[in-house]
Each structure stands twice: as structure tokens, then as C-alpha cells.
Amino acid sequence: MKPDSLKNRIIPVLTILISIVAVWYVAAYFMNAPFQRDLDRRAEVTSTTMEFIGKTMAQPKPILPAPHQVVSNVFENTFLRSVTSNRSLVYHAWVTLSSTVLGFTMGTLTGILIAVGIVHLKALDRSLMPWIIASQTVPILAVAPMVIVVLGAINITGLLPKALISTYLSFFPVAVGMVKGLRSPEIIQLDLMRTYYASGAQTFWKLRVPASIPFLFTSMKVAIAASLVGAIVGELPTGAVAGIGSKLLAAAYYSQTIDIWAALIAGSVLAALLVTIVGIIAKIVDRSMGGRPA
Amino acid sequence: MPMNNPPSSVVSASKLGLTFETSDGPVHALSNVDLTVNKGDFVSFIGPSGCGKTTFLRVIADLEKATAGEITVNGMTPEEARKSRSYGYVFQAPALYPWRTIEKNIALPLEIMGYSAADRKARIERTLDLVNLSGFGKKYPWQLSGGMQQRASIARALAFDADLLLMDEPFGALDEIVRDHLNEQLLKLWARTEKTICFVTHSIPEAVYLSTRIVVMSPRPGRVTDVIESTLPKERPLEIRETPEFLEIAHRVREGLRAGHSYEE
Structure with missing residues (x-):
């Protein structure tokens, strides 16, 4: 098992990672070189090629920071600062995480409710589905400020408006996945329930719900990532004081490119973590439902 | 209607018909089926695909509704029988x-x-x-x-x-050796439980080996062409399939199937 996973999983992933870092370094050099040349000319310094390359990787506000600059920024702001500090990435990630999780929970519940309605009521199937699809074509960046402003006007501020944007993005994959999942039982399995004269509720709880569980987790993986995007987008246009989104905005405002990249990395790590957690729960549930070990 | 049936009849169909309306016009899945299954019978339905044997079983189970004629299950309509959980159904899968x-x-x-x-x-x-x-x-x-x-x-x-067991080609997807074994077990089980069994198959040896009665059906429209009472004893080791008696019944089934087919090909 172990050497197998090393060969089949870790090495391919590592290969891609190394290539990305290599391309990134090369790109950093070419992106930052013109400005560095400018600086050197004005200061009338001549440097060797190696020194010059080194300088392109050590600018305080580079166009494209080198990987090691971002890594050291992330490390510094994650482990070396108190978690209550405004500069701590942990603090900002926590703020974003809380609205992500709240929005994701509401979105998942909404999505499940919509799916149950669509599967059981023909009228909802016909009337609701086109609206649900249309809802996802609305650009969220345009909607987010309106949501925050409108809710702010009726004195709903703080966590909930941000979470609502996450809800808006996350209910969709869950609704679509659950409609598919609740309809996944085969005709033969439904016929079987009919021969038992099972009630609608019994068919729902004993057949449709368990059959839909794998679909639920697949769509929840998509939904949690979308929730995070929603939370970050919710922080961007609203003058939020905390969260990965506000960190991105503030860093952009002051051209702190290294901080932007660090916040991006923090967001990605958060996303990977959340998707992994959902994946692990999915695996545990699958095992307890008799899933064949892969 | 239920009063007319003797209590020993589990399934009783007269002039039963079922027509599916499709975009290509009506399909006569069953027409004019007259049949009585008595308590404790092991009845096999055999015929080529499209002869309505599965449809007939599904009508008994109230999974399809007949469009003509009468049918009672345990003296009730199929719907009442289903609602009083009168039968167990074994599907192909x-x-x-x-x-x-x-x-x-x-x-x-x-x-x-x-x-x-x-x-x-x-x-x-x-x-x-x-x-x-x-x-x-x-x-x-x-x-x-x-x-x-x-x-x-x-x-x-x-x-x-449930005293009635409806089986729709339950061993159709299994290999011959497993099927033989399960047939033997099914007969023992039938003897132990004294259930009435309706069994759909397209295997002649299987039908002859298992049944007390064999209903031969043919397609377009789906109908009963012959009903054969088995003369085999209730105790049936697998070797019974080599006896002349067995082969004679199998021969009659084959003749029945051929007769149902002959006029259309």
C-alpha cells in the first residue's frame, strides 16, 4: 500500500509542483527584471548576472514575487504572529472560514430541501429548475455588494450577509446533485417497494435517501469550495475589516504584492483543507454504508 | 366475483388482456389469457421473449394493470392483494x-x-x-x-x-451449474414452505424440472398456447432429467413453443 501510494500519488503531484515552482521563478525574473534594470540605471550600479537575478527576487513590491518571498511571508504571518493580530493569516482565515462554514451549511440544507421538493412535486420540477439555473448565471461579483448593502440597510450586518453569498453559491451544486441522487434508484428497486405496499415516506427514507448519499457528498465537495469563494467575494467590495478577502483588497490597495500572494495561498490551503475534510467524512460514511474498499 | 372462485384458487384469470399504447401503435402484450393457479402449485411460464410471461406475472403483482378481462389473486383484485401483502416477488436481478x-x-x-x-x-x-x-x-x-x-x-x-411467490427469471443471469443447484434447492424450499409459486423462465429443462404445471406462451399477441400437467413425482433428484418421462414432457413443451412460433416465421 505505502510504496504504491508513493509511486502513484506523491511523485506525480510533486513533479507538477516542482515544474510550477520552476516556471514561477523564471516568470518572476522576467516580470521584475525591467523595473530592476531601471533602478540599477538610476542608482548607477552595475551588477553581475547572478547578483541581478538575486535582486529581481528580493524586491519589496515586485510585480511577481518569487515563491520563496511568498512562502516566507505566509510562514511569518501564520506562525510568528499572535492569532489575534490583524496581520495574522490565521486570524483572517478564521474569519473567512466561519462565514464559509455557516454559508455552506445553510446552502447545503437549502439545496437538499429544494431537491426534495423538485423530486416530489411535479409543479416544482417544472417551475423551479429554470430559475435555479438562471440564478447561477448572475455574476456574483455584481450581486454581492447589493446583498450586503440591502441587508445593511435593514440592519443585518457582520457574518450573515457574507454567509448568504456563500449560501447562494453553494445551494446550486447540492440541489442539482441531490435531484440526481434522489432519482438514482433503479426501477426494479422502486418496483420492489411497490410490491411491499411501502408508503411514500418509507420509500423516501429507506430507498431514495440512502441512494442519494454518494451524490450528496460529491456535490458537497463542489459546494464547500464555492462557499469559500463566496465568502472571499463577500469580503471584497464591502469594506470588511477582516478575512482573506479584505486582506486581498487591502494588499492590492497598497500594492503589497507579496501579501496578495500570501493571502491567495492561505485561501487555497483553506479550500484544500475544507475539501479534504468533506472527502474524509464521505469516505467514513461510505465505509459505514457497506462501500467496497477501493 | 370473488365468491365464484373456489378457495383453493390462488390466481384466477379469465379473458385477460393487456394492451400497451405506444407511439408505434398498440402492442398486445397479453390477450385472452384464461388460467387458474391452485394453492400449492408450482406453475412455470415459458415462451420466447415478448410472449407476455413477465407481463402476466406483473399483472398478478399489480405492477401492471390489465386492460381487459378479469383476474383475482387470493380472491381479491391484484391491487387489494398487493395492499394486503399477499405475495413475495423475486426479480431477474x-x-x-x-x-x-x-x-x-x-x-x-x-x-x-x-x-x-x-x-x-x-x-x-x-x-x-x-x-x-x-x-x-x-x-x-x-x-x-x-x-x-x-x-x-x-x-x-x-x-x-405471503403464500404466493412470484419469480421472474430469477436464475436467468446465472451459469448452468449454479442454476442446477439453485433449482434443486428451490424445489426443497417449495416442499418445506408449501408456498404457491409462479415462475417465469425461458429454459425448457428448468420449467420441466421444477413445475407441477407448465404454461406455454407465444408472442404477438401474448397468449397461452398450451398448459401441460407434469406427471413427474414430487420428489425430483437432478437425475430425473435423464428419464424418458422427463424428456417426453420437455418434448411437448418444445412442440408447444414451436407451434406458437410457426405461423409468423
């Missing part, structure tokens, strides 16, 4: 729920019909023993072979108190 263990699968109808937990446990044990699957209750379906899965689905149909 095991249709076990993959998220339930074998014993939980057998418990499924019992849960739905409201049997107590203690009763469920006793019935699971008894039916697992009936199909020779004792000790496999805690396994999940994927851990069992195809033949064992189908036996589990038979156990599920036997678990509750």
Missing part, C-alpha cells in the same frame, strides 16, 4: 440494497410491514437457513457471488407471511 447487509436486506420488507424487532430477528434467521445462507447475514451484497445474492433476494421474498 437480486435488487439488494448495497448499503444494507444481507440480514438488513431481508429485514427491509419486515420493517416496512411493521414486524417487531424480535420477530424480524427470528424470521431473518429462519429464511437465511431456508436458502442456505446462514452465517452470511452480516455480509454486504458485493461480498457475495451472484447466485448467493439471488438466494438472498429469495430469502427476502420469503421473510414475510
